[in-house]
Amino acid sequence: MTASVAIIGSRHDGSGAARFLRRLFLHPGAMVGTIVFSALVLAAVLAPLIAPFDWNETDAGPRLAGPSIEHFFGTDLHGRDIFSRVIAGGRYSISLGMATVLLSLFMGSLIGLFLGYTGGKVDIWGCRCLDVLLGFPAIVLAIMIVSVLGVGLVNVVVAVAIAGVPRFARVVRGAVLVAREQLYIEAARALGASDYRIMRRHLLPNVTPTLVVLGTLDLGNAILSTATLSFLGLGAQPPTPEWGTMLSGGREFMRYAPWTMIFPGLALFLIVMSVNLVGDRLSQVLDPKAKDRR
Amino acid sequence: MGYFGRRILGVIPVIMVTWSLVFVVLQIIPGDPVNLMLAGVPASEEVRERERERLGLNKPVIERYGSFLVRAAQGDLGDSFRSRRPVTDMIAEQMWPTIQLAVGGLAVGLVFGVILGVFAGIRPNSWVDSCCMALAMVGVSLPSFWIGMMLIYVFGTVLMWVPITGRGLDALILPSITVGLFIAGGFARLIRSSIIEAMNQDYVRTARAKGLPRWKVVLKHALRNALIPPVTLLGIQFALLIGGAVVTENVFARPGLGTMLVDAVLTKDMPLVQALIVYKTAAYVIINAVIDLIYGVIDPRVRLEQAT
Numbered sequence: 001m002t003a004s005v006a007i008i009g010s011r012h013d014g015s016g017a018a019r020f021l022r023r024l025f026l027h028p029g030a031m032v033g034t035i036v037f038s039a040l041v042l043a044a045v046l047a048p049l050i051a052p053f054d055w056n057e058t059d060a061g062p063r064l065a066g067p068s069i070e071h072f073f074g075t076d077l078h079g080r081d082i083f084s085r086v087i088a089g090g091r092y093s094i095s096l097g098m099a100t101v102l103l104s105l106f107m108g109s110l111i112g113l114f115l116g117y118t119g120g121k122v123d124i125w126g127c128r129c130l131d132v133l134l135g136f137p138a139i140v141l142a143i144m145i146v147s148v149l150g151v152g153l154v155n156v157v158v159a160v161a162i163a164g165v166p167r168f169a170r171v172v173r174g175a176v177l178v179a180r181e182q183l184y185i186e187a188a189r190a191l192g193a194s195d196y197r198i199m200r201r202h203l204l205p206n207v208t209p210t211l212v213v214l215g216t217l218d219l220g221n222a223i224l225s226t227a228t229l230s231f232l233g234l235g236a237q238p239p240t241p242e243w244g245t246m247l248s249g250g251r252e253f254m255r256y257a258p259w260t261m262i263f264p265g266l267a268l269f270l271i272v273m274s275v276n277l278v279g280d281r282l283s284q285v286l287d288p289k290a291k292d293r294r
Numbered sequence: 295m296g297y298f299g300r301r302i303l304g305v306i307p308v309i310m311v312t313w314s315l316v317f318v319v320l321q322i323i324p325g326d327p328v329n330l331m332l333a334g335v336p337a338s339e340e341v342r343e344r345e346r347e348r349l350g351l352n353k354p355v356i357e358r359y360g361s362f363l364v365r366a367a368q369g370d371l372g373d374s375f376r377s378r379r380p381v382t383d384m385i386a387e388q389m390w391p392t393i394q395l396a397v398g399g400l401a402v403g404l405v406f407g408v409i410l411g412v413f414a415g416i417r418p419n420s421w422v423d424s425c426c427m428a429l430a431m432v433g434v435s436l437p438s439f440w441i442g443m444m445l446i447y448v449f450g451t452v453l454m455w456v457p458i459t460g461r462g463l464d465a466l467i468l469p470s471i472t473v474g475l476f477i478a479g480g481f482a483r484l485i486r487s488s489i490i491e492a493m494n495q496d497y498v499r500t501a502r503a504k505g506l507p508r509w510k511v512v513l514k515h516a517l518r519n520a521l522i523p524p525v526t527l528l529g530i531q532f533a534l535l536i537g538g539a540v541v542t543e544n545v546f547a548r549p550g551l552g553t554m555l556v557d558a559v560l561t562k563d564m565p566l567v568q569a570l571i572v573y574k575t576a577a578y579v580i581i582n583a584v585i586d587l588i589y590g591v592i593d594p595r596v597r598l599e600q601a602t
Contacts, residue, residue, distance in 0.1 A: 029431070129311065131308075137540070140556075143556055143559060147562075148319060231541070232544065247443070251443060255451050261443050265441075269436055276431055277431060280431070
């Protein structure tokens with residue numbers, strides 16, 4: 001009943017895209033998520049303009065000073081302004097997470113497309129390998145890869161991306177298996193389209209919505225994983241104002257100066273939470289079975 | 295051979311593939327294990343060479359690969375490069391704290407997850423549902439290293455309710471909550487959707503029509519039938535946790551297999567890494583096989599389907 005009312009009601013809502021966006025964002029969770037995410041991204045982009053201090057400037061205030069009017073989030077061991085560092089930290093944490101997801105999506109789609117389209121023994125063995133990798137905690141896999149590539153920002157992105165590939169590849173393969181049996185693929189083949197063309201022009205666009213949802217749902221994870229590796233000392237190195245690195249640095253002083261770890265962690269939590277809220281709603285809106293959910 | 299036996303045998307090819315992958319990765323990792331063991335201590339080339347020979351590192355790669363398989367089949371996974379002790383002994387020592395944390399984390403996750411999931415599921419799309427799901431979302435979004443530190447600060451440093459370190463059960467409370475909060479989020483969402491589905495089934499309608507109290511319908515009829523998907527997740531989580539919770543162990547400075555694996559990878563202690571991977575993979579597959587058996591206990595229909 002709710003669904004039919006919604007459909008009748010939405011007949012005058014304009015284009016499909018507008019309706020989709022309305023359904024996506026007129027939801028308390030998604031709205032909060034979008035606002036928080038936009039605010040953090042905007043703050044990160046405008047960091048040079050809005051940060052009250054240079055985020056790497058030592059002795060911008062007294063060392064390990066608590067939050068005050070001058071230093072909203074206090075200062076760290078080197079007297080750097082934590083508020084400025086948290087704002088700037090978004091530049092690293094958010095872009096690292098996005099780069100990771102994009103790379104993961106790219107590699108996962110290629111492998112998934114290849115396995116799903118090729119089929120047969122290649123598919124069976126490929127899937128078995130993916131399953132073995134899926135059995136590993138992603139973070140352990142990422143640590144192993146970092147130990148091959150070496151410590152550093154770019155390597156962490158590559159490591160977390162590779163660790164995420166099996167998940168994406170599995171989903172894309174599944175979607176391709178379904179799409180491959182459709183009539184239009186047969187028609188394309190009958191018209192003499194090459195395998196490459198069928199994959200790129202017909203199969204890939206079909207699995208794109210699935211990839212968008214998956215990518216959004218995974219962004220929170222990716223941000224967390226890259227921050228975790230930095231926290232463990234394998235990613236960004238001090239004095240980079242990356243949230244995981246800041247938390248790792250604040251850990252030693254949490255007894256006397258808890259603000260050194262509270263605020264970077266809060267920022268990390270908020271960004272992950274906001275991305276998860278939007279991703280969650282996106283998957284609800286795009287999942288036909290969940291249409292009855294408000 | 296029974297179903298369980300077949301599943302256990304099925305672990306062998308999986309271990310072989312995993313181990314081969316690990317072997318290849320460890321070959322690519324830059325750095326000579328002997329140099330890493332010496333950690334900057336000066337040693338003559340002669341000493342280094344002797345050490346390489348002792349560890350079998352001077353043998354061809356293929357030979358090392360083969361000899362590990364032969365020894366592993368006899369139950370000997372080798373000695374650690376660093377401590378020179380049998381790796382099986384080292385793993386056994388770290389097993390207990392790892393199992394403690396895994397069980398503690400799962401217990402916390404299960405309790406919170408079931409409570410949130412059931413309350414959300416019996417009144418879908420109500421404000422109770424929204425609140426429960428918001429809490430579940432908080433659970434999956436919390437960075438475990440941050441929430442671990444916050445718990446240490448609030449309950450260990452400020453309130454001084456629980457010890458931060460130590461081997462006792464009370465020192466297990468905060469790490470278990472840290473692990474459990476994340477797990478609870480996933481459980482709650484799964485249990486919610488299972489409950490919604492179960493509440494629409496005929497047998498639940500019958501139970502309600504019989505006039506059973508609502509709590510009895512929910513707990514005895516709906517929840518039991520809604521447990522299969524969460525039990526799968528429980529199995530996966532347990533299998534992952536039994537391999538060690540790297541971050542939580544790190545934050546609480548606890549011993550455990552997670553920290554052990556990270557250290558072993560970073561110091562290129564190959565026998566230890568290999569043994570840990572074999573152990574983790576075996577644990578993963580065996581626990582999943584056990585979970586399949588548990589399905590039959592929860593839902594007798596599963597057993598019937600297998601028999602026919």
